[in-house]
Amino acid sequence: MRTIETGEITRNIREMCIEANHFLSADMAHAMKCAAQTEEAALGRQILGQLQDNLEIAGRDMIPICQDTGMAVVFLEIGQDVHFEGENLTDAVNGGVRQGYVSGYLRKSVVGDPLIRENTKDNTPAIIHSEIVPGDRVKITVAPKGFGSENMSRIFMLKPADGVEGVKDAVLTAVRDAGPNACPPMVVGVGIGGTFEKCALMAKHALTRPLEERSEIPYVRELEEEMLLQINKTGIGPGGLGGTTTALAVNIETYPTHIAGLPVAVNICCHVNRHAVRVL
Numbered sequence: 001m002r003t004i005e006t007g008e009i010t011r012n013i014r015e016m017c018i019e020a021n022h023f024l025s026a027d028m029a030h031a032m033k034c035a036a037q038t039e040e041a042a043l044g045r046q047i048l049g050q051l052q053d054n055l056e057i058a059g060r061d062m063i064p065i066c067q068d069t070g071m072a073v074v075f076l077e078i079g080q081d082v083h084f085e086g087e088n089l090t091d092a093v094n095g096g097v098r099q100g101y102v103s104g105y106l107r108k109s110v111v112g113d114p115l116i117r118e119n120t121k122d123n124t125p126a127i128i129h130s131e132i133v134p135g136d137r138v139k140i141t142v143a144p145k146g147f148g149s150e151n152m153s154r155i156f157m158l159k160p161a162d163g164v165e166g167v168k169d170a171v172l173t174a175v176r177d178a179g180p181n182a183c184p185p186m187v188v189g190v191g192i193g194g195t196f197e198k199c200a201l202m203a204k205h206a207l208t209r210p211l212e213e214r215s216e217i218p219y220v221r222e223l224e225e226e227m228l229l230q231i232n233k234t235g236i237g238p239g240g241l242g243g244t245t246t247a248l249a250v251n252i253e254t255y256p257t258h259i260a261g262l263p264v265a266v267n268i269c270c271h272v273n274r275h276a277v278r279v280l
Contacts (some may be wrong), residue, residue: 006086013096044243070144180240
């Protein structure tokens with residue numbers, strides 16, 4: 001059994017909130033550079049160049065890479081041989097988010113009630129997803145999610161008979177409906193299977209998978225490649241102003257489901273697709 005003080009969770013999440021909002025992850029930075037080289041439309045190349053300039057300025061001057069610094073989504077993979085000491089784990093996570101957003105001068109975008117809508121003034125509470133896994137480590141993924149793209153996400157409760165063609169149509173429908181509102185070039189996370197809430201969680205988690213990693217399941221890998229090709233044929237392009245780079249990647253996760261259903265969720269993320277990962 002390995003003991004971890006929850007203060008370490010707080011400290012790391014504080015740093016990760018600041019890191020994710022100021023620096024693009026390595027996989028996203030590489031994808032953006034490649035897109036700028038392969039984009040066929042002149043205006044599209046110009047937009048991608050401006051986005052690159054923005055990222056350079058953000059890192060150099062410690063300015064957030066987007067004014068919407070998002071709602072903090074935190075994934076915790078907790079080894080079953082870990083024992084936490086200190087305050088409640090949820091409080092420790094929210095403490096890290098609070099410290100990161102306040103001390104990092106990040107925009108506070110969370111309201112305490114969805115209808116009364118009074119700002120909590122520290123960007124808490126976070127959205128926390130935890131999973132118990134083998135081992136004695138804790139993997140933390142902090143993924144601040146802006147709502148320009150979040151608002152464009154969709155869930156489709158398809159019939160089993162809709163099959164893979166129904167899944168393809170659902171993904172393309174979500175992307176076309178999003179258009180420029182998701183701040184393309186986007187990353188498209190897709191969850192297939194499970195239940196109503198499980199497919200949405202998979203779609204969200206899929207956004208945190210490194211873009212160079214393809215699915216280990218052959219048909220899923222082929223589907224990711226086909227959907228990326230089809231999405232980039234829509235012509236939405238960088239900034240929604242036309243071009244051949246509408247998406248940088250399509251990441252798909254699947255899970256067993258009921259004989260009577262085929263749930264599909266599409267969680268779209270903008271061109272920054274912020275996430276930071278640490279293992280304690």
